[in-house]
Amino acid sequence: KAGVTQTPRYLIKTRGQQVTLSCSPISGHRSVSWYQQTPGQGLQFLFEYFSETQRNKGNFPGRFSGRQFSNSRSEMNVSTLELGDSALYLCASSLALAGGGDTQYFGPGTRLTVL
Amino acid sequence: DQQVKQNSPSLSVQEGRISILNCDYTNSMFDYFLWYKKYPAEGPTFLISISSIKDKNEDGRFTVFLNKSAKHLSLHIVPSQPGDSAVYFCAASTYNNNDMRFGAGTRLTVKP
Numbered sequence: 001k002a003g004v005t006q007t008p009r010y011l012i013k014t015r016g017q018q019v020t021l022s023c024s025p026i027s028g029h030r031s032v033s034w035y036q037q038t039p040g041q042g043l044q045f046l047f048e049y050f051s052e053t054q055r056n057k058g059n060f061p062g063r064f065s066g067r068q069f070s071n072s073r074s075e076m077n078v079s080t081l082e083l084g085d086s087a088l089y090l091c092a093s094s095l096a097l098a099g100g101g102d103t104q105y106f107g108p109g110t111r112l113t114v115l
Numbered sequence: 116d117q118q119v120k121q122n123s124p125s126l127s128v129q130e131g132r133i134s135i136l137n138c139d140y141t142n143s144m145f146d147y148f149l150w151y152k153k154y155p156a157e158g159p160t161f162l163i164s165i166s167s168i169k170d171k172n173e174d175g176r177f178t179v180f181l182n183k184s185a186k187h188l189s190l191h192i193v194p195s196q197p198g199d200s201a202v203y204f205c206a207a208s209t210y211n212n213n214d215m216r217f218g219a220g221t222r223l224t225v226k227p
Contacts, residue, residue, distance in 0.1 A: 042121070042218050042219035044217070045215060045216065045217070090159070104161065105158075105161070106159045108157055108158050109158055
């Protein structure tokens with residue numbers, strides 16, 4: 001069974017631009033969560049989607065948004081990029097809602113660099 | 116608001132010895148805890164979990180201990196192997212809340 005895939009793997013943008021990241025979950029998984037990883041901050045929860053609905057959202061500004069499609073694939077969008085948005089963005093999929101104790105499987109991440 | 120804390124950014128142990136990674140949490144509503152391991156250029160992989168109804172869970176060389184009164188959990192790796200060298204994240208959640216919180220990670224180095 002193929003794992004979680006994320007595209008692109010690397011991205012370089014400039015301040016003020018917007019970016020869209022894509023995540024394809026493991027087949028059959030209906031939950032997709034997004035995380036931001038920065039040095040010293042660990043993994044910070046962005047949001048979780050289940051059955052095309054955002055179920056929970058972390059403490060990030062409205063510039064960060066996402067959506068999930070009927071095939072469970074998910075996209076994350078960041079508008080008006082700031083230097084501090086440079087990070088590794090990870091998505092994780094699970095059969096059911098992740099916070100309910102279901103194991104998450106992570107993708108390799110998208111490394112975003114904002115210049 | 117860092118509800119899950121891993122206060123040791125790094126740990127170095129000798130091959131064959133025990134590695135103990137620690138994690139503290141502040142939210143008493145957390146009732147499910149997990150450890151993930153992360154190698155460079157890869158996403159985290161699930162290692163072991165424990166629910167609040169237990170105080171110990173063992174899987175091979177890995178054992179997680181939970182002390183609810185102290186809001187503390189630890190991961191023991193015995194014996195440690197060089198291949199265990201990675202960043203370890205602890206995570207916590209509640210069954211009624213979809214929000215999973217992660218610590219900042221501890222980089223474990225196992226020296227041959």
